[in-house]
Amino acid sequence: MTPEEPLIRWDWIASHLDEIAMRAGEHIQLTVIAVGLGLVIAFGLSLLVLRVPRLEQSATLVTGTLYTIPSLALFALLIPYTGLTLLTAEIGLVGYTLLILMRNILGGIRSVPEDVRESALGMGYTRAQLLWRVELPLALPIIVAGIRIATITTIGLVTVTALIGQGGAGYLILIGLQRFFSTPLIVGAALSLTLAIVADGALVLMQRAFTPWSRAR
Amino acid sequence: MSFLTSVAAWLADGAHWQGADGIPIRVLEHVELSALAVVVAAGVALPLGLYLGHTGRASFAAINVANVGRAIPSLAMLVFALLVSIQIGLGLGFWPTLFAMVPLAIPPILTNSFVAIRTTDRDIVEAARGMGMRELQVLRAVELPAGLPIVLAGLRTASVNVVATATLGALVAGGGLGRYIVDGLALQEYERLFAGALLVALLAVGIEVGFGVLERASRHT
DSSP: OOTTSOSOOHHHHHHTHHHHHHHHHHHHHHHHHHHHHHHHHHHHHHHHHHHSGGGHHHHHHHHHHHHHSOHHHHHHHHHHHHOSSHHHHHHHHHHHHHHHHHHHHHHHHHTSOHHHHHHHHHTTOOHHHIIIIIIHHHHHHHHHHHHHHHHHHHHHHHHHHGGGTOOSHHHHHHHHHHHTOHHHHHHHHHHHHHHHHHHHHHHHHHHHHHOGGGTTO | OHHHHHHHHHHHOGGGGSSTTSHHHHHHHHHHHHHHHHHHHHHHHHHHHHHHHHHTTTHHHHHHHHHHHHHSOHHHHHHHHHHHHHHTTOOSTHHHHHHHHHHHHHHHHHHHHHHHHHTSOHHHHHHHHHTTOOHHHHIIIIIHHHHHHHHHHHHHHHHHHHHHHHHHGGGGTOOSTHHHHHHHHHHTOHHHHHHHHHHHHHHHHHHHHHHHHHHHHHHHO
């Protein structure tokens, strides 16, 4: 990375298109698994907290502490136990999604007006029907807002998982740092940024498609 | 348990508390760099956020800058900072890490100081003006005390982000506690890795808790 050398060598990019596509694929895969699992766990936690309200404080404390620990440190705390594996990466990544997702699932369900809930119960809905047919659809915009934040955050964190051998856009950054070569550095950074922006846009479109009644917002 | 015992032994080893790679120096480097980044970011974002909040200008931009900031992966930011630092001849380590931290710390401080002032009861602000207070007095005596918890929450988010980015600084040959993690990983010395991660985690959680206490205290005044 001397001043005489060009910042971007296009010939390197042209000859590494396959690798760049592969790293993008790894990045997306790591993100989808993390947000998907995070959603399932956060949903379970939220239902538990709704049934047993006194658990809310401890659930928030645990997920909040996880969220506060810097990513590199959280992965490092897991490595001695689970090694340089996909499991280590996903435990950390899922851990980071929980606070945001749980906060939005709970907030979404609680934002459903009490009269709506009572009318549904009055119409003979069971608790499960109330949840699936009334509360969740009405909570969807707030839940999707949480998924957006969780996804963007995860895409940023996946960049770091390259350090524990899991590939993704961060791998290109690491190559650039090791060889002191600016082209893969820039490609890796631009790739993670692009993925974050595209994912956010896609989720906005998805939310509009699933909740046509809230289009006014 | 044996692994945690060897981590405890690593931490208790006097040799790890001395010299340039000793724990006190690494903690100091980490805290110094983080504090500097937050101070620089606050120096830019706080006056701007308070001014925009007070006048109500550019509200869309002031609120959305936080969302944009969150979308930028910190490692990507570190890369761009590294390239800038090398181009202008400031090299590796301290400067690129600082350059990456400041832009990541600005959005939460800016947005929160803006929101803090905007959410102050407008009737109280009008009453203060009616009492003959000048604009700066309104800001200092009315809006700022009322919005202080929100301003502090922004500083807290920025500080926690900055401590995390300072850890990544070890990847661009920076100092701080990230060194133990990156070196521990490279040397496969898991005691070093784990001890460093523990110290980083404690620092981040400590900052979070400390600001939480400040926020609660500021609500009672």
